[in-house]
Amino acid sequence: MTDIERVGVVGCGQMGAGIAEVCARAGLDVKVAETTGEALEIGRTRLFNSLSKAAERGKISEEELADTQARLTFTTDLGEFADRDLVIEAVVENEQVKTEIFQVLDQVVTRPDAILASNTSSIPLVKLAVATSRPDHVIGIHFFNPAPVQKLVELIPALTTSEGTLSRAQVFTEKVLGKHAIRAQDRSGFVVNALLIPYLLSAIRMFESGIASREDIDNGMEMGCAHPMGPLKLSDLIGLDTVASVAYSMYEEYKEPLYAAPPLLQRMVDAGRLGRKTGSGFYTYD
Ligand SMILES: CC(=O)CC(=O)SCCNC(=O)CCNC(=O)[C@H](O)C(C)(C)COP(=O)(O)OP(=O)(O)OC[C@H]1O[C@@H](n2cnc3c(N)ncnc32)[C@H](O)[C@@H]1OP(=O)(O)O
Ligand SMILES: NC(=O)C1=CN([C@@H]2O[C@H](COP(=O)(O)OP(=O)(O)OC[C@H]3O[C@@H](n4cnc5c(N)ncnc54)[C@H](OP(=O)(O)O)[C@@H]3O)[C@@H](O)[C@H]2O)C=CC1
Known part of the structure; x- marks a missing residue:
């Protein structure tokens, strides 16, 4: 085979x-x-x-x-x-x-x-x-x-x-x-991340601008759209350093504002709050 x-x-x-x-x-x-x-x-x-x-x-x-x-x-x-x-x-x-x-x-x-x-x-x-x-x-x-x-x-x-x-x-x-x-063709983000990353970045911008709490943003997508996890929990699972690096590559490729990492994401990476893998991101973990 x-x-x-x-x-x-x-x-x-x-x-x-x-x-x-x-x-x-x-x-x-x-x-x-x-x-x-x-x-x-x-x-x-x-x-x-x-x-x-x-x-x-x-x-x-x-x-x-x-x-x-x-x-x-x-x-x-x-x-x-x-x-x-x-x-x-x-x-x-x-x-x-x-x-x-x-x-x-x-x-x-x-x-x-x-x-x-x-x-x-x-x-x-x-x-x-x-x-x-x-x-x-x-x-x-x-x-x-x-x-x-x-x-x-x-x-x-x-x-x-x-x-x-x-x-x-x-x-x-x-x-x-x-x-x-x-x-997929060799374009930054391929199929899934080209769709997913702008969505995750939008959720981080929404949280950063105070439109809703992290829990309400995540519950909105989990209970409203049946996603297994909301976008802030998912960003923590992926790793905020990885989310930021992927956004960076995609921004380099397309120069579109929707791929630009919001300042909060960059500050969290600077602080070493990378999500689950460091025990702290949008949420804290044991
Ligand atoms: C960034 C990139 O480049 C691309 C990406 O990957 S983007 C990220 C894509 N991933 C997602 O979107 C994840 C979305 N979330 C999920 O699918 C689910 O929440 C999850 C699988 C992570 C956890 O699901 P859950 O129901 O809360 O947890 P849990 O009950 O522990 O696990 C569900 C099933 O997966 C299995 N599982 C979970 N984590 C596992 C792991 N690390 N290894 C093996 N099996 C695992 C469990 O055994 C369980 O199987 P059964 O239901 O058959 O018993
Ligand atoms: N996280 C996700 O949801 C997904 C990630 N990916 C991709 O998979 C890859 C790995 O991501 P992920 O596993 O999440 O990341 P992790 O942070 O969990 O692991 C990164 C790995 O890279 C190693 N590493 C770091 N710096 C160096 C270096 N200078 N030389 C050699 N190895 C190094 C680390 O070793 P050490 O501990 O020694 O630093 C560690 O083993 C990335 O390309 C990511 O984009 C793809 C799909 C999903």
Whole structure:
């Protein structure tokens, strides 16, 4: 069905951990890389806690839990990605950081037909593709948060991506991972964030201007439109640094005021109130 058996995931934050979990649960050999031993330990705990939660809820058996854990290995050395068939980069939403990682991956991944993918929310894929000597093998595979729960992936070929890479990514995400794939052109924000981010920014502007309380804004969309979570709770889930970075990329691309981050969002990022991951954002968390 697919020639992809060994997967590498760079970054074990909320998305990297979720993507690694999805791939390991699909039976693949998954190696996860982080920058430091400490970050690796935090990421491994996040991933194993999510797997334990899946077992507690009866989504996987105790045997599947043990088998899935055994398929996961962890490293701080990207050199160990030499034998990977597919690498999915899921580090911070920063073009320079991602570009440097793609340059390293290009050096270390030896299989000539390996796919180098990014989970970026908004950075044009062609910028990462041309940082490598194999721009035809670079593609966006964009998962949604939480990755083990959300059914969708967006596939974003750069101008340089080959048809073969796109179709292999489609077979992999749909047939192996069981996701639903949609395709988007390489424009900042792709499909979902191009629609979602202006909505989240509008909610933050509404809160900032005092039109309604945070609870009333969130209840409005949860109870009025049946969204699973309101826009301020969702911004906290995504991470306010990520929301701001995505807005920045989209503003750079389109120069439209609707993509401009409101001052409150920027001040909260400056203050380190990034949402759930730091325990404080529009709400506070244990
Ligand atoms: C920024 C970008 O680039 C793109 C993005 O991702 S934008 C963000 C997209 N994500 C969203 O919009 C999230 C919207 N919110 C939701 O879908 C839901 O509120 C939520 C899934 C996050 C939580 O749902 P909930 O009902 O409040 O919580 P909970 O009951 O714990 O979980 C619901 C189900 O998901 C599962 N689940 C929740 N979190 C999970 C996780 N981290 N790992 C595995 N499974 C999980 C639970 O097991 C549960 O499954 P069952 O109902 O079958 O038992
Ligand atoms: N949050 C979301 O809802 C979604 C996010 N995405 C995208 O996924 C990617 C990751 O987001 P998310 O998981 O939420 O972010 P997190 O903040 O949870 O994790 C970011 C990861 O990047 C690593 N990192 C940070 N700086 C560097 C660096 N200089 N070099 C290498 N690694 C670094 C972090 O490691 P350390 O802890 O050591 O700093 C951490 O593992 C982003 O591109 C984001 O846009 C896509 C879909 C949804």
